[in-house]
Amino acid sequence: MIPAIRGTHDILPAEVERWQRVESVSRRLFERYGYAEVRTPIIEREELFAKGTGETTDIVQKEMYAFTDKGGERITLRPEATPSLVRAFVEHNLEQAMATAKLYLFGPMFRYERPQKGRYRQFHQLDVEVFGVSDPAVDAEVIDLAWALVTELGIPGPELVINSVGCPVCRPAFGEALVASLGSDVSRLCADCQRRAATNPLRIFDCKVPEDQALIDALPHSVDYLCEACRVHFASVERHLDMYGIPYRVSHRLVRGLDYYTRTTFEIMGGNLGAQNAILGGGRYDGLVKRLGGPDRVGIGFAAGIERLVLAMPADQERRDRLPLFVAAMGEAARESALALLRDLRRAGLEAHMEYEGRSIKSQMKRADRLHAAYALILGDEELAVDAVAVKNMATGEQIRAPRAGIIDHCRALAAGWRE
Ligand code: HAM
Numbered sequence: 226m227i228p229a230i231r232g233t234h235d236i237l238p239a240e241v242e243r244w245q246r247v248e249s250v251s252r253r254l255f256e257r258y259g260y261a262e263v264r265t266p267i268i269e270r271e272e273l274f275a276k277g278t279g280e281t282t283d284i285v286q287k288e289m290y291a292f293t294d295k296g297g298e299r300i301t302l303r304p305e306a307t308p309s310l311v312r313a314f315v316e317h318n319l320e321q322a323m324a325t326a327k328l329y330l331f332g333p334m335f336r337y338e339r340p341q342k343g344r345y346r347q348f349h350q351l352d353v354e355v356f357g358v359s360d361p362a363v364d365a366e367v368i369d370l371a372w373a374l375v376t377e378l379g380i381p382g383p384e385l386v387i388n389s390v391g392c393p394v395c396r397p398a399f400g401e402a403l404v405a406s407l408g409s410d411v412s413r414l415c416a417d418c419q420r421r422a423a424t425n426p427l428r429i430f431d432c433k434v435p436e437d438q439a440l441i442d443a444l445p446h447s448v449d450y451l452c453e454a455c456r457v458h459f460a461s462v463e464r465h466l467d468m469y470g471i472p473y474r475v476s477h478r479l480v481r482g483l484d485y486y487t488r489t490t491f492e493i494m495g496g497n498l499g500a501q502n503a504i505l506g507g508g509r510y511d512g513l514v515k516r517l518g519g520p521d522r523v524g525i526g527f528a529a530g531i532e533r534l535v536l537a538m539p540a541d542q543e544r545r546d547r548l549p550l551f552v553a554a555m556g557e558a559a560r561e562s563a564l565a566l567l568r569d570l571r572r573a574g575l576e577a578h579m580e581y582e583g584r585s586i587k588s589q590m591k592r593a594d595r596l597h598a599a600y601a602l603i604l605g606d607e608e609l610a611v612d613a614v615a616v617k618n619m620a621t622g623e624q625i626r627a628p629r630a631g632i633i634d635h636c637r638a639l640a641a642g643w644r645e
């Protein structure tokens with residue numbers, strides 16, 4: 226056997242209904258908030274992420290699946306969707322094509338990380354982005370959408386954390402304050418942090434090395450170094466969240482691991498996920514569109530890890546709106562009528578199963594149980610004689626006889642009642 230690559234995983238039938246539920250709930254939600262779906266290629270030019278995600282990020286420095294293709298071009302399997310969506314926004318001038326450029330995307334992402342529960346090398350994100358609106362009301366709207374997603378999926382114990390990382394006006398002073406505050410202690414930090422202190426001091430907050438944490442916790446807070454415009458913006462985001470009644474905590478450590486963020490950053494944790502408990506994360510990136518060759522447009526968005534949503538969701542929600550029916554046939558004569566009934570049920574939009582191998586009625590009922598059938602529709606010589614179908618409720622064992630002519634309507638009514 227040739228096994229799957231480490232850090233990748235198959236999504237098997239037992240799990241796929243949960244994925245479909247995440248996709249359908251989020252799709253409905255995104256459309257309600259006015260987002261349109263975009264699908265971009267999985268491969269992009271390496272420089273899109275070097276420039277977009279940022280040269281000083283762990284993603285670009287350590288985690289990219291990058292290679293030279295047969296034409297000599299440097300290609301990357303996308304590690305995140307934001308630079309791709311910015312590229313599409315610019316390349317297709319979506320600003321002209323759409324009233325407000327509000328986009329969403331589902332798809333696989335690739336990062337060469339150390340695999341563990343909730344962390345994979347190929348994982349899947351759902352991602353939303355809004356371009357061209359700087360009003361703090363849109364920051365709050367995007368956070369509200371993220372919150373609605375997590376609550377509609379029933380994820381227990383969600384916690385929203387927010388921060389503001391300032392802008393190119395106030396960030397340099399904050400970086401200097403970090404370095405000054407560390408002073409000679411910088412040599413006690415890990416090698417990565419020492420490098421970060423020299424290249425991009427904000428990245429020190431991404432450090433996971435346990436010995437470094439006490440020093441990092443004592444560092445200055447970005448919200449205390451915001452310029453007037455950023456301070457007013459952040460206060461307004463908080464006011465809007467209060468107005469929506471969304472609970473949140475401000476954490477000075479939430480700088481997020483990507484270089485493009487300006488002003489608002491946020492994450493939602495929860496769902497008893499253990500170490501990898503960030504279900505989703507995002508923020509504002511006001512200089513990115515221009516940096517990637519587009520017009521000077523602001524942007525904000527977030528991405529959720531679909532694996533993490535699926536892990537954090539409560540069990541068995543996904544079966545709610547299915548009504549599997551099982552058609553059973555006793556005897557050769559009944560088999561043909563049963564096949565016709567099976568086809569009619571499916572044509573009528575109902576989920577129906579049958580056992581083809583001509584086993585005993587007992588083993589057919591066992592199969593119905595394994596399929597979690599709600600009802601079995603049984604046809605035997607007796608039923609054929611009176612042009613009827615026996616309808617057995619698999620949960621209660623109760624059985625009635627219904628006329629064959631009205632059986633489709635009867636099953637439709639059962640399905641409608643099931644969904645209520
Ligand atoms: P990110 O925080 O790198 O942000 O990833 C977003 C989410 O993707 C995480 O919260 C997590 O749920 C999931 N995720 C990340 N890495 C892995 C992994 N190795 N395995 C499983 N799940 C993972 C971004 O990607 C930004 N593009 C978000 C954004 C959109 N900011 C603005 N717009």
